[in-house]
Each structure stands twice: as structure tokens, then as C-alpha cells.
Amino acid sequence: MNLTHFRFETDSDGIALATWDMPGRSMNVITPEVMAELARIIETVAGDGAIKGCVIASGKDAFSGGADLTMLQGLGIEYAKLRKAKGEEEAMRVFFEESRRLSLLYRQLETCGKPFAAAIHGVCLGGAFELALACHFRIASDDDKTRVGLPEIKVGLFPGAGGTQRVARLMQTGDALQMLFKGEQIRGLMARNMGLVHAVAPKDEIVAKAKEWIKAGAKGVQPWDEKGFKLPSNKVHSAAGMQIWPPANAIYRRETQGNYPAAEAILSAVYEGLQLPMDLALKVESRYFAKILRSKEAAAMIRTLFISMQELNKGARRPADVPPTKLKKVGVIGAGFMGAGIAYVSAQAGLNVVLVDRDQEAADKGKDYSHKLISGQIMKGRAKTADRDALLARIKATADYAELKGCDLIVEAVFEDPKVKAEVIAKVEAVIGPKTIFGSNTSTLPISGLAQTSKRPNQFIGVHFFSPVEKMLLVEIIMGKKTGKRALAVALDFVRAIKKTPIVVNDARGFYANRCVGAYIREGHLMLMEGVPPSMIEAAGKQAGMPVGPLSLNDEVALDLALRIVKATKAQVGADAVDPQQEKLLTIMVEEKGRAGRKNGKGFYDYPEGGEKRLWPGLADIQPRQMKPEDVDMAELKNRLLVAQALEAARSVEEKVVTDPREADVGSIIGFGFAPFTGGTLSYIDGMGAKAFVDLANSLQKKHGERFKPPRIVRRMAKEGGSFYAAPAKAAPAKAA
Ligand code: NAD
Numbered sequence: 140m141n142l143t144h145f146r147f148e149t150d151s152d153g154i155a156l157a158t159w160d161m162p163g164r165s166m167n168v169i170t171p172e173v174m175a176e177l178a179r180i181i182e183t184v185a186g187d188g189a190i191k192g193c194v195i196a197s198g199k200d201a202f203s204g205g206a207d208l209t210m211l212q213g214l215g216i217e218y219a220k221l222r223k224a225k226g227e228e229e230a231m232r233v234f235f236e237e238s239r240r241l242s243l244l245y246r247q248l249e250t251c252g253k254p255f256a257a258a259i260h261g262v263c264l265g266g267a268f269e270l271a272l273a274c275h276f277r278i279a280s281d282d283d284k285t286r287v288g289l290p291e292i293k294v295g296l297f298p299g300a301g302g303t304q305r306v307a308r309l310m311q312t313g314d315a316l317q318m319l320f321k322g323e324q325i326r327g328l329m330a331r332n333m334g335l336v337h338a339v340a341p342k343d344e345i346v347a348k349a350k351e352w353i354k355a356g357a358k359g360v361q362p363w364d365e366k367g368f369k370l371p372s373n374k375v376h377s378a379a380g381m382q383i384w385p386p387a388n389a390i391y392r393r394e395t396q397g398n399y400p401a402a403e404a405i406l407s408a409v410y411e412g413l414q415l416p417m418d419l420a421l422k423v424e425s426r427y428f429a430k431i432l433r434s435k436e437a438a439a440m441i442r443t444l445f446i447s448m449q450e451l452n453k454g455a456r457r458p459a460d461v462p463p464t465k466l467k468k469v470g471v472i473g474a475g476f477m478g479a480g481i482a483y484v485s486a487q488a489g490l491n492v493v494l495v496d497r498d499q500e501a502a503d504k505g506k507d508y509s510h511k512l513i514s515g516q517i518m519k520g521r522a523k524t525a526d527r528d529a530l531l532a533r534i535k536a537t538a539d540y541a542e543l544k545g546c547d548l549i550v551e552a553v554f555e556d557p558k559v560k561a562e563v564i565a566k567v568e569a570v571i572g573p574k575t576i577f578g579s580n581t582s583t584l585p586i587s588g589l590a591q592t593s594k595r596p597n598q599f600i601g602v603h604f605f606s607p608v609e610k611m612l613l614v615e616i617i618m619g620k621k622t623g624k625r626a627l628a629v630a631l632d633f634v635r636a637i638k639k640t641p642i643v644v645n646d647a648r649g650f651y652a653n654r655c656v657g658a659y660i661r662e663g664h665l666m667l668m669e670g671v672p673p674s675m676i677e678a679a680g681k682q683a684g685m686p687v688g689p690l691s692l693n694d695e696v697a698l699d700l701a702l703r704i705v706k707a708t709k710a711q712v713g714a715d716a717v718d719p720q721q722e723k724l725l726t727i728m729v730e731e732k733g734r735a736g737r738k739n740g741k742g743f744y745d746y747p748e749g750g751e752k753r754l755w756p757g758l759a760d761i762q763p764r765q766m767k768p769e770d771v772d773m774a775e776l777k778n779r780l781l782v783a784q785a786l787e788a789a790r791s792v793e794e795k796v797v798t799d800p801r802e803a804d805v806g807s808i809i810g811f812g813f814a815p816f817t818g819g820t821l822s823y824i825d826g827m828g829a830k831a832f833v834d835l836a837n838s839l840q841k842k843h844g845e846r847f848k849p850p851r852i853v854r855r856m857a858k859e860g861g862s863f864y865a866a867p868a869k870a871a872p873a874k875a876a
Pocket of ligand 1: 472473474475476477478495496497501551552553554555556559562563580581582583603604605606
């Protein structure tokens with residue numbers, strides 16, 4: 140057989156091996172060409188009497204990451220074109236047929252009469268795991284890198300090539316739904332325990348073991364196609380089903396607030412599909428898949444969380460003419476909360492780290508954090524003792540600045556005090572080499588101002604992490620007025636090395652992310668002062684799609700920090716720049732009541748020891764008046780919370796703080812959890828259309844004031860048409876001095 144993407148050979152036992160190995164790609168993906176070749180493989184195996192069965196394996200380090208999402212995105216574009224040309228009905232017919240091709244192909248594989256086995260090493264996700272699920276036998280390697288899973292939900296889709304039906308026939312319904320909702324990646328051994336794969340073996344043995352399975356006389360029939368097959372959780376309409384479906388509905392509502400059509404589609408496809416034989420069940424799944432694939436939410440999430448994120452990770456904003464730096468040694472100054480985390484993620488990436496603090500004890504304490512984190516990983520079976528030893532050996536904790544010699548990059552994370560930072564900058568610059576880049580993790584001080592105390596401002600840049608560093612994916616890179624392109628390139632090489640996602644922004648108060656976060660929290664404060672019951676404010680935040688309500692979020696960030704920022708803004712920008720009601724609330728909370736947030740066990744919430752946090756009843760006494768719950772317009776609260784952030788994002792673009800819509804969107808979701816189903820702050824505006832957004836903002840402005848005034852950039856879009864993405868984002872390198 141003449142194939143490009145697979146190697147196909149049959150051994151002397153008559154067992155075929157199809158090795159998936161796409162030329163010129165580091166990872167196998169499902170493309171139309173792969174589907175065509177797979178169809179030929181199935182035909183050959185089914186039609187050749189000398190072939191007993193077939194093992195599908197990968198010739199790469201990983202099995203496959205799944206379907207090419209740009210291919211799916213392309214289907215939507217074709218649909219829109221066809222609808223214009225031939226009308227809705229014809230467009231929908233073609234779209235449905237096209238979007239279920241993979242599902243039909245996999246069904247053909249599992250019913251062709253010959254046994255197929257999947258030998259899985261490395262990641263095997265999405266459409267690729269659906270291929271494995273269609274195989275009659277799955278064996279995974281016990282390697283640390285092996286992961287199976289159906290993560291489609293994370294980009295607003297769901298497994299539409301049989302995944303929902305096969306998983307629900309392999310596992311208890313509750314477990315299957317949970318797996319599909321969470322989209323988690325599962326290790327080999329765990330997958331076997333869950334019933335998703337049949338066996339686990341060392342990497343070098345999986346193909347041989349899969350062949351043995353065929354040789355031993357395996358049947359090419361799935362359990363669900365056998366007579367008398369029983370569902371793992373019994374029938375949907377049964378006493379057992381009654382235990383499952385009502386709570387499943389409630390959990391779905393709690394987790395999604397009804398914002399994710401893909402999650403609802405999973406629930407429906409499994410519920411309806413389990414009542415049908417497989418072929419019909421797959422058709423039901425395909426119907427839902429075609430609907431979800433055309434949804435606004437899927438389009439926005441695929442663009443932001445897959446395409447844009449990948450582009451940013453690959454260096455879309457990196458100046459192409461600066462050769463890549465292979466960082467070996469980084470210095471972290473300040474071994475406190477942030478510095479300790481930065482040291483950990485750097486050492487985890489294999490970099491040597493010099494962790495400096497004022498004295499040895501403080502530096503050691505910062506290093507202990509890495510010890511604690513990696514020990515946690517060992518407890519969970521995700522690391523070995525040898526990993527801990529190697530990691531800790533890479534971190535040198537010291538009070539001696541001379542150790543910084545030879546560092547490629549410095550990340551400063553000392554107290555947020557310009558004087559302390561200036562002293563540190565001078566001390567560091569006295570010892571580092573001429574090529575070392577200096578990055579500051581400041582969250583509020585302008586980079587250009589700090590750079591004034593540097594002798595080499597073109598090598599000075601902002602490298603802003605989010606807490607907790609080891610969990611948060613975003614790093615905001617801030618260009619000072621004089622930051623040069625080599626500083627940018629090195630900072631981006633560093634972010635790539637530690638496997639985080641960068642956005643590059645220009646210097647401004649709050650940079651980008653904290654500006655939006657600040658607007659969200661302020662809206663919560665103002666609602667409180669208007670008399671809205673606190674629990675309704677928090678519920679509105681979650682219903683709008685935010686991970687936590689604004690009051691909770693402020694408790695995490697700390698109320699005293701919020702008050703300090705309000706005071707600093709007032710002093711530096713003027714009294715008009717802060718809302719007096721917000722200042723009043725924070726002053727009472729912090730200065731009169733001593734409530735600083737979770738860190739001192741009391742903020743907008745109380746944190747009883749051993750119990751769950753609950754809203755502080757004393758808030759009622761601080762509110763100047765109280766609204767009756769029935770007078771509160773929840774829809775308006777939700778709008779206010781999202782619009783306030785989107786406006787801040789639009790202003791950031793207008794002020795050229797953010798220069799690429801992809802960064803605003805990606806940064807908003809991974810930096811502060813902006814309602815992911817919208818695709819991010821700017822996609823939220825584009826999604827409803829600039830005109831509708833301006834109308835909404837205007838109506839909020841009338842009622843709540845100037846902060847809702849839409850900036851010129853969106854007003855112009857509303858008038859002239861256009862969107863933030865209308866001019867396709869180019870891989871524009873950031874402006875550098
Ligand atoms: P922290 O108080 O926990 O840690 C600061 C550390 O710096 C302390 O260990 C202190 O001993 C050390 N330090 C102070 N002066 C020093 C000096 N002259 N030389 C060496 N070490 C010195 O503070 P943090 O929360 O880790 O914040 C550090 C920086 O990160 C600040 O600029 C802050 O704005 C920024 N930041 C904080 C967060 C956050 O969530 N906490 C998020 C992003 C950025």
C-alpha cells in the first residue's frame with residue numbers, strides 16, 4: 140500500500156502493523172489525508188484474507204494529539220459560504236455529513252470484522268483516543284508521558300467521533316460523564332483501573348503484546364455489538380438510572396451555570412445515546428456535534444484557547460531577528476511568596492537558579508517551598524525522590540549577590556517599594572555580565588520608572604507572574620519605554636522554557652491583566668455599597684462565568700493591597716481616578732474593622748477553622764442601604780461584571796497597552812479566568828457585535844456612571860462596522876526601542 144502518513148506491514152503471523160508517523164510534523168494529528176489513509180488501511184485489513192488483524196501504533200514520541208482543530212474550524216467557514224450560496228438546508232446537510240465523517244470511519248473500523256488494537260505510548264487525546272476507543276483492544280505504555288483523554292470540552296467542543304457513546308459503555312455513567320465534563324488527561328495505569336484501556340506494559344512491549352492479543356484469536360467485535368450486552372450502569376430508565384440522572388443534571392448546572400452548550404450536549408448525547416443501539420446512538424451524537432461545532436462558544440474557544448494560545452506559545456510576538464537564547468542560569472531576587480514560586484518553576488524546567496534574599500535564612504525558606512511542592516508531587520506519584528534531589532540541587536539559595544555572575548536572566552521579586560527595588564537593581568547590575576537581562580516582577584510600579592534607576596534600560600523589562608506561580612499559566616511581559624528587542628526575546632525564551640504562555644504589553648498603570656481584574660473587583664465593591672445582598676453579587680459573578688465572585692477574589696488578593704492601590708492611584712492620578720464609595724468601603728473594612736482578606740482569616744468572608752468560608756454578616760452594617768432581593772436585576776449584575784472588564788480591555792487596546800487581540804483574549808482567560816465560553820474580553824465584545832456592546836455599555840453608563848462609557852475604538856466599530864479581529868492579527872513583533 141502506498142501511504143504517506145502510515146507505514147503498513149504484515150508479519151509472518153499475518154498480523155498487520157500500521158505505524159502512524161506523519162512526515163514533517165513533530166506530532167500526529169487527524170487531517171483529511173490521515174482519514175483517507177486510515178480508510179484504506181481498514182479496507183485492506185478487512186478485505187485481505189491473509190491478514191488476521193491490525194495493530195495501530197505511532198512512530199513518534201507520542202501517539203497523537205487528536206484532530207486538527209483548524210480543520211474543524213474550516214468546516215464552519217465552509218458552512219457559512221454554502222449557506223449563502225445554496226441556503227440553510229443544503230449547507231446543514233453537507234455540514235452534518237462532513238462533521239460526522241470521522242465518526243463513521245471509526246464505526247467502520249470497529250465493525251469491519253477483523254480485530255484492531257491500539258498500542259498507545261505518549262499522549263493520545265481527543266480524536267486520537269476516540270480512534271483507540273473504537274479499537275477492540277487498547278494497551279498503554281507505563282511511561283510517565285503516556286496520557287489518554289478527551290479534552291474537547293476545554294475548547295467548547297465535545298468528543299464527536301463516538302467518544303461519548305463508547306466511554307459511557309465502558310464506565311459507570313457517573314464516571315463517564317465526569318470524565319467527559321472535565322476533559323482530564325489520564326495516565327496509563329489509571330486508565331486501566333477506570334476500564335478505558337485493557338492493559339499496561341513497558342513502552343517497548345506494547346506492540347508485541349497487542350500482536351499477541353490478536354494472535355491468541357481475538358474477535359473483532361466490541362462488547363456493545365454483542366448480543367446481551369448490558370450497560371455498566373444498567374438502563375437509563377431504571378431504579379439505577381434514577382440515582383444517576385437527576386444529580387447529573389444538577390452537577391452540570393452547578394459547574395457550568397448553563398454557559399457551555401457543549402456540556403449540555405454531552406449530557407443529552409449520553410442520555411439519549413444509552414437508550415439506543417450503537418449506530419443510532421452515534422447518529423445522535425453526530426447531530427449534537429454538528430450543532431455544537433457551529434456554536435459561537437466553540438468558535439471563540441477554539442480560536443483563543445487553541446489557535447491563539449499555540450501561536451503565542453510558539454513565539455508569535457518574538458522578534459524574529461534575535462537568535463534564540465538557550466537559558467542555563469537565572470537569578471531570582473527575593474525568596475518570598477512570588478520569588479520562591481519563580482525559582483521552583485525555573486528549576487523544574489531544568490534551569491540552574493540562584494535564589495537571593497537579604498539573609499541566608501530567608502533564602503533557604505524560599506528554597507524550602509520547592510522542597511514542599513516537589514514532595515507533594517512525590518506523594519501523588521508524579522515525581523520520584525531522584526527528581527526532588529536533582530531539582531533542589533539546581534537551586535542555590537544565598538544572600539551573596541556575587542553568585543549571580545553568569546546568569547542569563549534576573550527576575551526581581553523583592554518588596555513592592557521603589558527604593559528597595561532601586562537598591563537591588565544597583566547591587567545586581569554591579570555583578571552581572573553585560574548581556575544579562577533584568578526582569579522585574581512588579582505588579583504596580585511602571586517599568587519605565589524602575590528602568591530609570593538601571594544603567595542599561597534597554598536590557599530592563601517586566602516579567603509579571605501571577606500567583607500561585609506554579610499553577611498560573613500566564614506571564615505578562617512588559618515593555619518599558621526603552622526596553623530593547625533582545626530583552627524581549629530573552630524574556631520570551633525564558634517563558635517558553637518554563638512552559639508558560641506570554642503576552643507582551645506596553646507599560647501602563649496595572650499593565651493589562653490587573654486593570655481588568657481591578658474593574659471586576661471594583662464593580663463588586665460598588666454593588667455592595669448600592670445595597671445588593673452580598674450573596675447575590677457573588678452568585679452573579681459565577682453565573683457570568685467567572686471562577687469566583689468579586690468579593691471572594693478580593694479576599695484572595697487582600698483588601699489592604701486593594702486599599703493601597705486605590706490610595707496610590709488617587710495620589711498619582713488624582714481624586715477623580717478613584718471611586719469614593721470604593722475607597723470608603725475598603726477604608727472601613729481594612730482600617731476600622733481590621734479585615735484584610737483570607738490572609739488574616741477575615742475579609743468579606745469569615746474563615747472559620749476547619750469549616751467552610753461564609754460571607755461576613757457584618758457587611759450588612761457597612762452597607763448604607765439594603766436592596767430587597769426581588770428588586771435586584773441579576774441579568775444586569777452579570778452584564779456589569781463582564782462589561783466592566785471588557786471595557787478595560789478595549790481601553791487597553793485604544794491606549795496601545797495591548798497591541799494584539801489574541802493576547803487580550805488569551806491573557807484574560809488564563810490570567811484571571813474571564814468567562815472562558817466568550818473566548819476572552821475582546822471576543823466577548825466581538826461576539827455580541829460592537830453595536831450591541833456599545834448600546835449595552837451606554838445603558839449601563841446612564842444608570843451607573845462614566846466608568847461604563849465605551850471608548851472611541853468600540854464606538855467607531857459600532858458605527859463603521861468592524862471588530863477587534865476584523866484586521867487579521869499578524870505575528871507582529873512588539874515595538875522595541
Ligand atoms: P514577599 O513579601 O512575599 O517577598 C519579598 C521578598 O523579598 C522577601 O522574602 C524579602 O525578604 C525579600 N527582599 C526584600 N528586600 C530585599 C533585598 N534588598 N534583597 C533581597 N531580597 C529582598 O512579596 P511577594 O508577594 O513575593 O511580592 C514580590 C514582588 O512580586 C512584588 O514586586 C509584588 O508586587 C510582585 N507580585 C506579587 C504578586 C502576589 O500575588 N503576591 C503577584 C505578582 C507580582
